[in-house]
Amino acid sequence: MPVDDAATEFHRFFERHHAELARLAHLLTGEADAADDLAADALLALWHRWDRLRRAEHPLAYARGVVANMARSRIRSAVRERRRVHLFWSHRSDRVEATDVAAVLDVRAALGRLPFRKRACVVLRHAFDLSEKDTALALGVSVGTVKSQTSKGMAELERLLGSRAGELTGRRT
Template structure:
């Protein structure tokens, strides 16, 4: 059982960060119901570990200036989203022989203008999508993104760069620039 002061602290954490975690999950999965489920599951997992996550058991993270419980929660959401996506892909592959195949050909020659951001993000690999979302949609630093995903800063830099390059190809340079708020 978590002591009352820790319970109040977790409640405050939940109130401040639930919406951000649900938004992250939505941007990673593209489904609002799944996003709510993932955010809730991540917060339940965080609650079960709250005594360890909130305390001095993580001096390295605090020494680096990280808001460790938030970084931990983002990492849990990202991992749960990755697992959910992998399960969905396995299920689609398993059922694909039983589906009718439709042509997804687009008659409009201006395909880049017709593709919306969610669809473009969904086409990125999970690692690229997670880096782009954390860096640009949630405005995290490279270090915070690396901590949330459990990867190196170099991986964040390369995955973000590759992801943005793919988005530029799909959406056009101007639209991708507006996505990150830089109007490139």
């Protein structure tokens, strides 16, 4: 079949099944906003394999499987993110007497303004005193990423906190 025929056939498949696949994504994830994106991403994946799939007996079944796998990945990512956030913000048992509550609140507010990866690198490196290698392992990134994200995160904290940044974060300047 010529390319134009394949494109037309896929377009018909898309038009016929996009809404159903979006509904499936919505029901699996509970996220109405993400449902259309998941369905579109699944259909894009199908388009890349359309030459093989259009001859398959049940391309819609395959499409549903792709949506289900993508939804599962999205849910797992959200769960991992929640666990990381909980880990980083959970209370530590080794409290220091006479804590400067205002300073702690300033640091937490500044950390909250950092993107997740920078915040995670700074917290693991400086609050949990992990090595660059251990931080990279915990976050599933390279040591180079840890170095650059930590450096950029600390620079951003210094900008946000001013001259007190090193004192408040435990970093020697």
